[in-house]
Amino acid sequence: MPNQAVIDFIERYEKFIITAHETPDGDALGSEYAMLLALRKMGKDARILNADPAPKKFAFVAPDGEFEVLVRKEQIPADIAEFGLFVLDVNDINNIGQVATLILPRVKEYFIVDHHDSETVQLSENHIEQNASSTCEILYQLFREMELEIDLPMARALYMGILYDTGSFIYPKTTALTFDIAHNLVSLGVRPNETYVNVYESNSISSLVLMSKVLATLELFYNDQVAVQTMTQDLIRTAGASYEESDQLINIPLRSANVRVSIFFKENLEGVRRCSLRSKGHIDVASIAQSLGGGGHKTAAGFKCVRPFEVMKVEVLEMLHHYFNDQKHSVE
Ligand SMILES: [Mn+2]
Helix, strand or coil: CCCHHHHHHHHHCCEEEEEECCCCCHHHHHHHHHHHHHHHHCCCEEEEEECCCCCHHHHCCCCCCCEEECCCHHHCCCCHHHEEEEEECCCCHHHCCCHHHHCCCCCCEEEEEECCCCCCCCCCCCEEECCCCCHHHHHHHHHHHCCCCCCHHHHHHHHHHHHHHCCCCCCCCCCHHHHHHHHHHHHCCCCHHHHHHHHHCCCCHHHHHHHHHHHCCCEEECCCCEEEEEECHHHHHHHCCCHHHHCCHHHHHHHCCCCCEEEEEEECCCCCEEEEEEECCCCCHHHHHHHCCCEECCCEEEEECCCCHHHHHHHHHHHCHHHHCCCCCCCC
16 A cells, blocks of 8 residues: 555654645645645644745635745744654655755654656655656545545645646646546535636736746747747846746647747746756656756656756757757757
8 A cells, every 4th residue: 555654654743844845836735735634634733834935826725824934943843853744746855945954854754745757766665656647636545545534625725736737637647537536526516617717817917928028038949849938037027927927838839739849948036047848749858857957757847057048058959959850950
């Protein structure tokens, strides 16, 4: 039984902190809130502490204040040594921001629940990782296995995570099981349209302006099969937007039948630069991300850019060369 290790972990502690990756998305926040409610149902003391704030479009699943952002040392409980730490939706323990420096060294033990593939991560006993559509899909099965009642607030959170991480039930890891779970969550009272409107139709005007500006940076390589978009912090400021509002923009070029890889270089307002990669079909962008110090899935991956975007662009395009080498191309 793959989930026995996590069940044992829950039994060992009375108090838990739950966290997820930096700039948490729908699956990170949905799984955190569902886990929070599950632990409280079991009579445990639990709270969420994240490196970054929860975007409004995802925060609707929880009452205000549940997605706490770790900013001051004073937020750390005095009896932190008695806590277990749940790390959700991330397989790299360094990708949890200041939670890694302020909380991780002080807790007794941590446990990772995730669904990202990585060849570099050594799975240990405190780690479950399944080839699931989302962390929420893993948690749904865990709660069922524990015979824990899934109530409507938990169902809404789990549904949001599955909806978000499957791109509304279309990404490659969407299976019959995913639909089966979604069916059960809707039977519990989740309203798909309400979730959709919150997640996809509640964007601000600034995010629309940001989209137009990012799309204007579009460059195409290898006979229009590789798209590159670039977002600097100045561009975010001009649009009056926030960094988080760019999170779906990488998917836009993939709507073209020609484009097989979409690359998005993005800088946040603090000047931290990242590169995200998406592909259709057989092109493995995880291996590119891994060779540059990042990680992810075969069709969705990313890495931190220490060097300038222009330098990294040439490097990433070179790595894609062998997929397109039988065709005429130009790399500037
Ligand atoms: Mn996820």
